Amino acid sequence: MTEESQLARLGLFDARVPRYTSYPTAPQFTDAVGSSLFRQWVGAIAPGSRISLYLHVPFCRRLCWFCACRTQGTSSDDPVIAYVETLKSELALLRDVLPEGVTLSRLHWGGGTPTLLPAAQMRDLARAVFDVVPMGEGAEFSVEIDPNEIDAERLDALAEAGMNRASIGVQDFDPEIQQIIGRDQSYDITRDAVDMIRARGVHSLNADILYGLPNQTRARVADSVQKLLSLSPDRVALYGYAHVPWMARRQQMIPSDALPRPEERLALFDTAQELFTWDGYEAIGIDHFARPEDGLAVAAKAGTLRRTFQGYTDDTAEVLIGLGASSISRFPQGYAQMSPATSGWTKAVRAGEFATARGHAFRGDDRMRARIIEALMCDFRVRTDELVADFGLTRAQVDAMFAPVADHFGAFVVHNAGGLAIPMPGRPLTRMIAARFDAYAMAKSGHSSAI
Numbered sequence: 001m002t003e004e005s006q007l008a009r010l011g012l013f014d015a016r017v018p019r020y021t022s023y024p025t026a027p028q029f030t031d032a033v034g035s036s037l038f039r040q041w042v043g044a045i046a047p048g049s050r051i052s053l054y055l056h057v058p059f060c061r062r063l064c065w066f067c068a069c070r071t072q073g074t075s076s077d078d079p080v081i082a083y084v085e086t087l088k089s090e091l092a093l094l095r096d097v098l099p100e101g102v103t104l105s106r107l108h109w110g111g112g113t114p115t116l117l118p119a120a121q122m123r124d125l126a127r128a129v130f131d132v133v134p135m136g137e138g139a140e141f142s143v144e145i146d147p148n149e150i151d152a153e154r155l156d157a158l159a160e161a162g163m164n165r166a167s168i169g170v171q172d173f174d175p176e177i178q179q180i181i182g183r184d185q186s187y188d189i190t191r192d193a194v195d196m197i198r199a200r201g202v203h204s205l206n207a208d209i210l211y212g213l214p215n216q217t218r219a220r221v222a223d224s225v226q227k228l229l230s231l232s233p234d235r236v237a238l239y240g241y242a243h244v245p246w247m248a249r250r251q252q253m254i255p256s257d258a259l260p261r262p263e264e265r266l267a268l269f270d271t272a273q274e275l276f277t278w279d280g281y282e283a284i285g286i287d288h289f290a291r292p293e294d295g296l297a298v299a300a301k302a303g304t305l306r307r308t309f310q311g312y313t314d315d316t317a318e319v320l321i322g323l324g325a326s327s328i329s330r331f332p333q334g335y336a337q338m339s340p341a342t343s344g345w346t347k348a349v350r351a352g353e354f355a356t357a358r359g360h361a362f363r364g365d366d367r368m369r370a371r372i373i374e375a376l377m378c379d380f381r382v383r384t385d386e387l388v389a390d391f392g393l394t395r396a397q398v399d400a401m402f403a404p405v406a407d408h409f410g411a412f413v414v415h416n417a418g419g420l421a422i423p424m425p426g427r428p429l430t431r432m433i434a435a436r437f438d439a440y441a442m443a444k445s446g447h448s449s450a451i
């Protein structure tokens, strides 16, 4: 049997498995977590410690058809300006509960398109953030930048506020593919945005690119990757295009019959991966590439890579607070998500309360499963010693939970005294292997989990 048919037999090409940016995953959240628990968890942050902050801006000037992000289109600045005012009120609520002396490890503005904020609002919002939580030493301030929605004035505002990492959305450079996915963005526009970003001393650059797009071929993906390489990003996220038109209605504009077959998707990923690694990038986790000197590559080598709602990170902060509609926070005690609808979030914050709508408080063996899943997604291995030391298990108990997974995935998984590891040929199955340790997903599917 070829490797491809073995992967097919294991269900790789039909599987719908989470990307595990958290465990349990967001669909498992319930309304058991509300604003009083959120306040309690914020209040329990150690005084003087470092936390990370995510600010969500759910607006875009254009609504690209391929995009599965929750965002609303607006041609006017009014709703955006009103949104920033509410974010500032939310930051004021945070100030009231945040313990003394807390500083930032990471600040990330994401969306949607945070760069559609007018320059004055960008400055204002950054000031409001640093008034509540100042940047700690060596902290990183990153912003998602749509190359079509940025100019010198707004970049000046971001650079002056301290942005030191920019993340640009590329997706694909091919004009015909751009047309079919409803995202017009010439190479020149992207290159100009990169030049403007670098001219302001922001030397860390991330780029997002997609494989599995309609009409994408290996030659076309190779061409896009080469164009991207000419811009020398420090990090690249190579995401598989998720076609979910029943959830993201805009995707109904994309003809399903133009999508590559699942086997071809794997070939597209492999083509892009080969080009990145030939060019000296390190492969990080399931879908990232980074220059060897980039923090992500350094963390991957040191075994300190982590996975959060924003994907892979070298951030070591225990707490990530998300502000803005639909944003998710992570605490040692669990997860908390703000109301997904901008209207509900605005109403709560204007009434002087956090808009926490749902979440999950860790219980039972959640933390152990979360550790196993994060380790597989980041390092492609889980060490038995670590589980024994941190969760009070015996080696026999750990072996008993790894053995059925090793049986199921055969040569694609290695199980020995050291633990469980996913060798190179098994890496496309990583999310499926992780899912075997997801008690919630396994219960829904009618299987028993690996533990």
Ligand SMILES: C[S@@+](CC[C@H](N)C(=O)[O-])C[C@H]1O[C@@H](n2cnc3c(N)ncnc32)[C@H](O)[C@@H]1O
Binding pocket: 066, 067, 068, 069, 111, 112, 113, 114, 144, 145, 146, 147, 168, 169, 170, 171, 208, 209, 210, 239, 240, 241, 242, 243
């Ligand atoms: C929230 S978007 C923000 C990007 C920014 N607004 C822009 O357009 O450049 C972040 C990334 O999510 C990824 N993304 C959006 N929809 C996707 C989908 N259907 N499948 C896979 N990745 C997707 C894209 O790579 C995109 O750059």
Ligand code: SF4
Binding pocket: 059, 060, 061, 062, 063, 064, 067, 068, 069, 071, 111, 112, 113, 146, 169
């Ligand atoms: S890709 Fe970016 S600009 Fe396009 S709809 Fe999604 S968030 Fe908005």
